[in-house]
Amino acid sequence: MTGVAPVEEAGAEDLTFIVDQRYARALAESPAGAALAPVDLDVSPGETVLVRVPNPRAAFGRLTRRFHPEREPPSGVHPTAVIGTGVQLGDGVSVGPYAVIREDARVGAGSRLDAHTLVGPGARIGDGCEIGAGCSILGPVRMGDRVRVLTGARLGTEGFGYAEEAQGAVPFPQIGGVEIQDDVEIGANATIDRGALGDTVVGAQTKIDNLVHIGHNVRIGEDCMIVAQVGIAGSVDVGDRVQMAGQAGIAGHLSIGDGARIAAQAGVIGDVPENATYSGYPARPHGKAMRASAALFRLPDLVRRLRELEERVRSLAPEEDG
Amino acid sequence: MTGVAPVEEAGAEDLTFIVDQRYARALAESPAGAALAPVDLDVSPGETVLVRVPNPRAAFGRLTRRFHPEREPPSGVHPTAVIGTGVQLGDGVSVGPYAVIREDARVGAGSRLDAHTLVGPGARIGDGCEIGAGCSILGPVRMGDRVRVLTGARLGTEGFGYAEEAQGAVPFPQIGGVEIQDDVEIGANATIDRGALGDTVVGAQTKIDNLVHIGHNVRIGEDCMIVAQVGIAGSVDVGDRVQMAGQAGIAGHLSIGDGARIAAQAGVIGDVPENATYSGYPARPHGKAMRASAALFRLPDLVRRLRELEERVRSLAPEEDG
């Protein structure tokens, strides 16, 4: 085996995978060298070596990294990196060209910072983290281990908070921190604001996609999936295993229960219970929202039926004064 | 006093604040060292020293900065900064590592440019401005005093304008400027395009949050609040004191009156009068939109009532030909 490929494209030297019956036929016709398949799936693999596993997609994900090792940046600290006083770098840290690590920051063992990254004064980056090119990890950030931040993300920026006064908006202090727990992933050009007074928190294993905005003092639980361009306003409390699809928005100070699912583009303006699925604007339980939306498209027909009924009733008993 | 904290967390050495009766009880139980409170609020502060002020939130904002002075970047021009010919730097300017200031740009007294910032040829930055790490302040930008631009924002980029031709889209010239007036704040990874022929303008005191997009030739008035991920298409005219909540979108060439409020995720496709509040898509006056949205969820019930009525009328007078 020298490569990996989807079942339709796999050749004799490739490893592939199938997840259900829909792909079993494609596999039967495929010259793939080997295939991962579910333990109990009925499949005739032809010449392909079949490897039965409980979760072929996950297993394929793990194996693929062996076939396609990433081209890692050169290890060591590039001579152009600017390292401030009091900075602590763990063993095997890699720092790319023109990165800037300011005073008193700490970077844990084996972490890799790509080119043009800024790490602010006093920031903490754990072990085995990867920080993409051009990221800003500002001073308020404390990061766990194995966190991955893709290129251009901005962590620890000041939140959007003002006190209204007669002469205009006065900035409210934005002096809190950001806590990013272990195994979090953060997408390209995403932004995560520091807390106003307390912390903004992203729980372990949570995955955040590109161009997502997380406001100040938001607390996100563990194992959440936050898809591209979602916006979460200040002080929202998000439980564990919550999924938010692309471009959804959550208004400030709300609570989203464990296991809740927020549909794409949903505009949430009230609390969402545990395990509920919400969609639409204002977001409501998804079944209701879909029925309402379907009914909406029958409205013109409804208007017609009402008019006919009015005429019929009028013909039954003409109004005296009409 | 050595710190600041919200009332629930404040200790004997902390300054806190309360804005209304809801927090008065928390204050009664708090060991806070001192608290700012409204002039006329009925409150029993226990051991806490009470300081009466007209606007506790604003006063707290101002005082907090004394307790938490920001760690300022080192003053002076970092030796790695690339300064073009004809660049003018005012007194006390701070330029971070690897910043690039191109020919003929001007930076006013006391302004601070963080690492990896690019200032384009001929750009103007006023006095006392702060430009975050990795920002692009391109050549067309003219900036007033005390402007703050957070990390990764892009000002003066070319707008999205094309002339349609049989063989495809031809770029329409994007050669105008960007005027950012005094005391404006611009969020992380936000983008503000230069005008096509004239200028894009952001009025004094206006605050713009993360990941906002401002199109070419948009004119925004003073004291506006534009929340995260809002998009304003080309040539929109926004008045003073306008508030746009997160993810709202304004279609091109519209006019938004002074004091108007645009709800989160609203999709504005027509002019909005002064002081009006609009929501939904297409955006309408908020009260109407909320009533319509509420009615929508009663539609299934309405359909049932109409069907019952139809049957009842039919039973009263069976149709001859039906």
Added chain:
Amino acid sequence: MTGVAPVEEAGAEDLTFIVDQRYARALAESPAGAALAPVDLDVSPGETVLVRVPNPRAAFGRLTRRFHPEREPPSGVHPTAVIGTGVQLGDGVSVGPYAVIREDARVGAGSRLDAHTLVGPGARIGDGCEIGAGCSILGPVRMGDRVRVLTGARLGTEGFGYAEEAQGAVPFPQIGGVEIQDDVEIGANATIDRGALGDTVVGAQTKIDNLVHIGHNVRIGEDCMIVAQVGIAGSVDVGDRVQMAGQAGIAGHLSIGDGARIAAQAGVIGDVPENATYSGYPARPHGKAMRASAALFRLPDLVRRLRELEERVRSLAPEEDG
């Protein structure tokens, strides 16, 4: 002629243009030196020299570039640029300060890379491309000729793909490429993910605005216009000449036909046929969506009419058991 200006502002030394009768009167009163006008438009230009062309807007666009040549970055490779081993630079390439081009990347003749740009290992950039300041063109990217990428855009980032397992989300491999064809333009801070196994593709002449997100394995055809803050989820297939207005979102694995138009903020959750116009959430044919939306605002009136009718029918035949 020394400048260009819109007809309302053009002076005796300026070239301007008009596209239809609405501007003909403004031109009659304008001191503009010269004006481009449609071949068959009835217009009395006063002193202005009139130049008849088939498409004045497009012609003006082309001519403007002669009046306002861009201030190009200095040619040549800046001495601070870090160029990896095996990098191939074509004739006349310009590389700005602190740019980093990693091993085995290729940049075609006449291409210009601005300051702080990162080009990843093995990436391919064609001839005559312009890459703005602080962009990340990661290793998986293969770019045609005359591609323009504005400042802060991120190309070739890892997509958002995970396999669910009991102990949490396992990353699914993101090892495919990105193909950007000739004459594509990509806006500031936009993000385009690499394919998971195959490629993400952007067709020739397609224009992408600021802060747009393109997911993994998306295939976009030629001559499309994708306006600011649009999000396209993974594996969407977009035809040729498709227009998507600002903040529209397309759910994963859908097909958008040639010539389709997607309205601003539309939330597309099903396939869109060729040449159709869709709007709203869930997106539907625009005419239907607008009628439904209009009907919605008549709902309170409908409820009132139904109630009156119910009372009237009750008065005709009072229910025995009610």
